[in-house]
Amino acid sequence: MNSSWPAEIRAILWKEFAGELRSRTGLVTGGLFCLVTIVTAATALFNEDVNKRGLRDVCCSQIWVIVLFAAVLTLPRTFLAEEEQGTSDLLRLTARPHAVFWGKAIFNLIQTAALALLVAGLFVGLTGLEVRYPAMFLLCLLSGGAAMTGIVTACGAIASRAANRTLLAGAIALPLIIAPCQWGVAGLRSATGAGFPQDGWMAMLGLCAYAALTLLIAPWIYATIWKS
Amino acid sequence: MVAVSNVGKRFGHRWLFRGLTFEVTQGHGLVVLGRNGSGKSTLLKLIASLLPPSEGAVRYDFQSPRVDIGYAALDLALYPQMTVREHLEFCGRVRGCPSRADELLELIGLARADATPSAQLSSGMRARLKLGMALQPRPKLLLLDEPGASLDADGRELVAGICREQLKSGALLVATNDPQERAFATHELELAG
Numbered sequence: 001m002n003s004s005w006p007a008e009i010r011a012i013l014w015k016e017f018a019g020e021l022r023s024r025t026g027l028v029t030g031g032l033f034c035l036v037t038i039v040t041a042a043t044a045l046f047n048e049d050v051n052k053r054g055l056r057d058v059c060c061s062q063i064w065v066i067v068l069f070a071a072v073l074t075l076p077r078t079f080l081a082e083e084e085q086g087t088s089d090l091l092r093l094t095a096r097p098h099a100v101f102w103g104k105a106i107f108n109l110i111q112t113a114a115l116a117l118l119v120a121g122l123f124v125g126l127t128g129l130e131v132r133y134p135a136m137f138l139l140c141l142l143s144g145g146a147a148m149t150g151i152v153t154a155c156g157a158i159a160s161r162a163a164n165r166t167l168l169a170g171a172i173a174l175p176l177i178i179a180p181c182q183w184g185v186a187g188l189r190s191a192t193g194a195g196f197p198q199d200g201w202m203a204m205l206g207l208c209a210y211a212a213l214t215l216l217i218a219p220w221i222y223a224t225i226w227k228s
Numbered sequence: 229m230v231a232v233s234n235v236g237k238r239f240g241h242r243w244l245f246r247g248l249t250f251e252v253t254q255g256h257g258l259v260v261l262g263r264n265g266s267g268k269s270t271l272l273k274l275i276a277s278l279l280p281p282s283e284g285a286v287r288y289d290f291q292s293p294r295v296d297i298g299y300a301a302l303d304l305a306l307y308p309q310m311t312v313r314e315h316l317e318f319c320g321r322v323r324g325c326p327s328r329a330d331e332l333l334e335l336i337g338l339a340r341a342d343a344t345p346s347a348q349l350s351s352g353m354r355a356r357l358k359l360g361m362a363l364q365p366r367p368k369l370l371l372l373d374e375p376g377a378s379l380d381a382d383g384r385e386l387v388a389g390i391c392r393e394q395l396k397s398g399a400l401l402v403a404t405n406d407p408q409e410r411a412f413a414t415h416e417l418e419l420a421g
Binding site for chain 2: 004007008010011012014015018019022023085086087089090091092093094095096099
């Protein structure tokens with residue numbers, strides 16, 4: 001029997017997509033939250049010129065707050081749900097921990113990217129926020145989403161065996177996520193012309209490094225918890 | 229095949245069992261007996277690598293427990309939205325072995341229910357699916373926890389056939405209090421609890 005890592009990771013990824021498409025838990029939880037908060041923010045900013053300097057900063061941070069909370073609501077569930085519904089034993093019997101981690105992390109990366117693009121797109125559309133550097137805007141969203149995914153996924157994996165896992169995952173993730181949020185805001189500020197472009201690129205570098213670091217370390221921590 | 233050496237398991241301060249030492253080799257059918265709460269299921273989970281021992285060690289002479297051990301138990305949860313066939317195919321893909329879905333569905337008598345989500349299966353059908361998943365990699369060691377518990381007469385006959393076949397090519401470990409299931413035993417281990 002020969003098992004290849006890509007095939008195992010693809011199998012876990014397929015399971016996550018199939019489960020989400022059938023239950024729509026993440027879609028409903030995260031999607032509804034995003035929609036309600038964006039509409040609320042857009043209503044509050046109605047008739048305001050959001051491209052004034054001060055309001056532009058507020059809008060950039062608003063986008064990240066919405067993405068952050070939607071991520072914290074939905075991402076840890078990929079690991080926590082296995083323990084809650086008792087299917088973690090089935091995974092432990094058949095799969096390797098690194099394959100499980102990467103399958104779920106890739107699913108979370110795709111989910112967060114879609115969420116970030118949806119949030120930003122709706123926000124820009126409803127408020128009229130001007131995007132001066134679209135490529136930087138897009139890359140900042142994707143790299144920031146990846147950084148958030150790395151942290152929240154790692155915390156979800158770590159907290160999955162704990163008694164009060166949902167609360168613990170969020171509690172561990174939130175302080176770790178402050179730095180990426182600041183970089184994310186800095187990146188979007190530059191992309192909307194409120195800051196210097198080089199600040200935006202530096203922020204993105206920080207976000208990519210954060211994402212890479214968390215996603216490289218987390219599988220090893222998860223593998224240790226897997227055995228205990 | 230598997231050597232259990234001075235194994236003990238505790239939960240909190242309470243020891244379920246201590247100092248267990250035995251070996252299971254090819255052709256052995258070890259039946260684990262004991263009253264409710266004596267640790268039969270826990271012992272099987274230890275051997276299946278689902279739980280770590282609190283003391284002692286479990287050693288295998290095969291490379292990978294996930295392809296050389298088949299495990300089926302009542303409390304093994306299934307993915308509610310996944311169909312019967314999808315469970316077998318998923319397990320095959322993550323294990324890296326052929327899913328043998330058609331063959332196993334015929335064997336366990338779920339060919340007609342292959343497109344049914346597991347949440348809609350009866351407890352007996354779920355038990356059959358778990359047997360199918362346990363047999364999929366043609367395991368060297370088959371661990372069955374109260375295999376006949378949810379099954380009808382046909383199902384128990386199925387389990388009997390599976391156990392007989394397993395003893396020809398591998399080893400079997402069954403946790404049970406059912407006298408019919410004790411018939412497969414070449415050895416017995418009673419946990420005092």
